[in-house]
Amino acid sequence: HYRRAHLGGSDFHDDVKGKVREHAFRGQEEQDVPITFTWRSDVNGEPIVGRGSDSDAFVVGVSSKQLMSQLDRDPSSYVMHIDTTYKLGQVEYPLMVVISDFMSPFHVVAFFIKLQQTEHHFTEALAMLRRIYTAVTNKQLLVRYFMADADKAQRNAVDAVLGVRNELVNLMCYFHVATKIYKHTRGIPVTLAARISKDVADMHYAVSAADYERIKKRSLDDWQKLPQLSAFASYFTKG
Known part of the structure; x- marks a missing residue:
C-alpha cells in the first residue's frame, strides 16, 4: 500500500530516469541528502539510466556523502562486505548492498539496484562505488579486506576493480x-x-x-x- 500510495514512478523507464536524475550527485549536497549515481553520463553530465539489456545495463547506485565517508579510514581497520538480496522489492530485482564492518557493527555504505548479476554488472557497480567515493572525499578508495559469497563473477569483479592499487585479502562469508x-x-x-x-x-x-x-x-x-x-x-x- 505504501509503495502504491507514496512512492510511484517505478513502472516506466522515463519515470525511473527522472527520479535518478532528480537526485543525481552534483557535489553541493548536504552530508545526509540521498544521492544517486551511474557509471555513464550524457553530454550534459546527466546520468544515463540503462534499460536492462545485455548491451544497456541498468545499474543505479544510492548513497549519501555521510555514508560514503564511513570508508574514509585505515583499510586494515574494517572489512568491506557486499551481499545481494531479492526481498526488498515486489518484482525481486537484485539489490546489492555494500557494508563496512568496523569493530563488529555494520555500516551501510551504498545500495546498487541491478537487473542482472553478471560479472559486467558487478564490475560496473564496484567501479561506480570507487568513483563516487573519490568524488565525495577527493581520495582514492583503499580496501584491504573484502568479504563476499562464493560467486565467481562477483570475485572476478572485485579483483578487477578493487584489486587495483590495493593488496586485497578476499574473505568468504x-x-x-x-x-x-x-x-x-x-x-x-x-x-x-x-x-x-x-x-x-x-x-x-x-x-x-x-x-x-x-x-x-x-x-x-x-x-x-x-x-x-x-x-x-x-x-x-x-x-
Whole structure:
C-alpha cells in the first residue's frame, strides 16, 4: 500500500530516469541528502539510466556523502562486505548492498539496484562505488579486506576493480561456506559429515593465518586418508 500510495514512478523507464536524475550527485549536497549515481553520463553530465539489456545495463547506485565517508579510514581497520538480496522489492530485482564492518557493527555504505548479476554488472557497480567515493572525499578508495559469497563473477569483479592499487585479502562469508559444506556432504555418512563440519569450524576460529594453515593441512590430510572423504577433500582444495 505504501509503495502504491507514496512512492510511484517505478513502472516506466522515463519515470525511473527522472527520479535518478532528480537526485543525481552534483557535489553541493548536504552530508545526509540521498544521492544517486551511474557509471555513464550524457553530454550534459546527466546520468544515463540503462534499460536492462545485455548491451544497456541498468545499474543505479544510492548513497549519501555521510555514508560514503564511513570508508574514509585505515583499510586494515574494517572489512568491506557486499551481499545481494531479492526481498526488498515486489518484482525481486537484485539489490546489492555494500557494508563496512568496523569493530563488529555494520555500516551501510551504498545500495546498487541491478537487473542482472553478471560479472559486467558487478564490475560496473564496484567501479561506480570507487568513483563516487573519490568524488565525495577527493581520495582514492583503499580496501584491504573484502568479504563476499562464493560467486565467481562477483570475485572476478572485485579483483578487477578493487584489486587495483590495493593488496586485497578476499574473505568468504562463513554462512556461505557452511551452506556449501552442507550441500557437498549430504551423501556422506553423518558421522563423517559432522567431522568435516567440526574441522571447518576449527579453521574458522583459527587465531592466526599460521594457525589456519596448520588446521587446514591437518584436516585435508585426515580427509584424504578416508576413501569416503577423498572426493570432498579434492573439492575443498579447489575451492
